[in-house]
Amino acid sequence: GASVQDFKVSSATESVSVIKGLQHIHKKLISTCEVLSVESLVSADANCSTVLVKFQHDQLLYSPGDHLAIFPTNSKDKVEKLCQSCIFEDEVNMDTPVSLIEAPENEGVMSRIPPATMFTALTNYLDIECTPRQCDLEAMLPVCKCDEDQRQKLTQLSTALITISFFFSRIQMHTTHGPKLKPSWVDFVTEFSSVRIPAGFYLTELPVLQPRYYSISNSPSMYPDQVHLTVGVLEYQVKSENGERQKFGLCSKLLETIVPGTKIYAFVRRFPDFQLPSAIKSDIIMVGAGSGLAPFRSFWQERTELASESGAGELHLFQGCRTKSSLLHAEEINGAVNSKVITSSVTAFSREKDMPKAYVQDRLLECRELIEELLLRKKAHFYVCGDIKMAIGVSKAVSTILAGSTRNGDMTASDGELDYVEIMKQEGRYHEDIFAV
Ligand code: FAD
Incomplete structure (x- = not known):
């Protein structure tokens, strides 16, 4: 169980820089990239936004196929709102550097969050979009100050079977369709406006803000001091107490609206399983849906x-x-x-008016002779990038094509139930870059 002492902060003599702070938390060598431009890649009538973001860098090392991890930042409005709900002690405020009071056994060891102002910690280090859990409320109740009637409601929420998401969407309780608002800590302190929480509680309890990965979308040979990303902006509707509420992905929305000249923190994650074949003469097939096209721009630019x-x-x-x-x-x-x-470029549209729905896997099946020729005879490399559902569909299509081929004798195994995709993976010729969402 948490005690009040666990959440105490004291003023620190100075804070470490954000880049050093992120390095400490994530144990990565982090670089600064400066935004050069943000260009929309789709016309205004497309109902989803995708942008090409170009950065200037001076020390990133990467090759086509690698990922860039971007550290998002939380919006000033939300951070200020949370800071207003903080109890600070000993002349500390949101702009003075603080550190958590360490337990004696940890003396000398930097705490989870290095010395920083509360404003920086909530902007750069901590995930303030996450939903408070019942155990968070349980830990918070003994250390927070609030009105008696709100305390009663909170006590119920921390123990009752009703989840906090249900509480926040109470007016739509009977609506079964569509996702419900998952309230963030900001929603929480807005609803329970009398609640004041020790600053140290946030430093101890909020999860760390995680970097988002993007497939690098340019060739380093073509743009030696730049790195480009193709970013699909995440946007969705949820049901809340006031009806529908528009939600945006934190990092993708930030990248869509970021102003040239802004500096962001990033690091490269090498992705050895998704590299161009070392022989330039090798043939390749690239299959991508939506922003899954991202890494392929780096491939054709490199070629x-x-x-x-x-x-x-x-x-x-x-x-x-x-x-x-x-x-x-x-x-x-x-x-x-x-x-x-x-050599060839084929498109598939899933929602084009007056056209039958088509997915990339349908197009692959239509081009089965070409795929067979490339994969079986020419030993081409196959690359898939996009969400997991599409990657599964593509893998099935390739298996179908190869299993139906009369020319598959030169593939190593000979069982009736052969998984040709698996064989290609073992040969290092089938490469997947799957986005979690
Ligand atoms: P977040 O703020 O993190 O929001 C995501 C969360 O929103 C989800 O976890 C879910 O809780 C919620 N959510 C999402 N949709 C809904 C919905 N319909 N209803 C209710 N809740 C929902 N993206 C690109 O655009 N280009 C790339 O090149 C790219 N490459 C990637 C490579 C890898 C290896 C990985 C893992 C991912 C890649 N992504 C890429 C995805 C990218 O990393 C981010 O996940 C994406 O941009 C969303 O992040 P965000 O911060 O904008 O959204």
């Missing part, structure tokens, strides 16, 4: 830079998106097709 006149292998692209207006990097793809860097 554009490195291929000698006739030496490079074939490069076949399958792109899936909702409508024609949400096709990504269309102009650049056309250019690469014209210059013969991209």
Whole structure:
């Protein structure tokens, strides 16, 4: 059980820089990148936004296929709102550096969150969008100050079977459709406006704000001091006490609206399983849906830079998106097709008016002879990028094509129930980059 002492902070002589603080928390070597530009990649009538964000950097080392991890920041309004709910002691306020009072056995060891102002800790280090859990309320109740009637409600919430999400969407309790608002700590202190929480409680209890990973979307040979991302902006509706509420993904929305010149913190995560084949003559098939096109821009750019006149292998692209207006990097793809860097480019639209729904896996099945020829005879490499559902669909389509082929004798196993995708994975020729959501 937590005690009041656990949540005490004292003023620190100075705070460490944010970059050092993030390094301490995440145990990564972090760099600063400066935003050069943010360009919309889809026309205004597309109902989802995707942007190309370009950064300047001076020390990132990466190759096509690697990821860039971005540290998002929480909005000033929300951070200030939480700071207003804090109890500070000993002349401390949201702009004075604080550190948690350490237990004697930890003396000398930097605490979980290094010395920082409360404003910085809530902006850069802690996840304030998470939903308070019943155990958080239980830990908070003995140490918070609040009105008696709100304390009663909170006590009920910390023990009752009703979940906090239900409490916050109470007016829509009977609505069964669609996701409900998962209240954040900010929603929580807005609703329970009399609650005052020791600053140290947040430093101890809030989870760490995690970086978001993005597939690097440019070739380092073409842009030696830049890094580009293709970012789909997450946007969805939830039901709340006041009806529908629009929610945005923290990092993707930040990247859509970020102002050129802004500096962000990032690090490269190498992804050895999703690299271009070392031989430039190798043929490749690239299959991506939505922002899953991201890493392939780095592939065709790299091939554009490195291929000698006739030496490079074939490069076949399958792109899936909702409508024609949400096709990504269309102009650049056309250019690469014209210059013969991209051998063929095929599109599949899942929500285009007056067209039957089609997914990339349908297109693969339609091109089965080409796929067979490339994978079986030419030993091409196959790359898939996007969400897990699409990756499963694509893997099934490839298995179907190869299992139905009359020419699969040169693949190593010979069982009737062969999983050709598995064999290709063992051969290092089937590569997946799967986004969690
Ligand atoms: P968050 O603020 O983290 O919100 C996400 C949360 O919102 C979800 O966990 C869920 O709780 C909630 N949520 C989402 N949708 C709904 C819904 N419909 N209803 C209710 N709740 C919902 N993205 C790209 O755009 N481009 C890339 O190149 C790219 N590469 C990636 C590579 C890897 C290896 C991984 C793991 C992910 C990649 N992503 C990429 C996804 C990216 O990392 C982020 O997950 C994405 O941008 C969303 O982050 P966010 O901070 O905007 O959203």
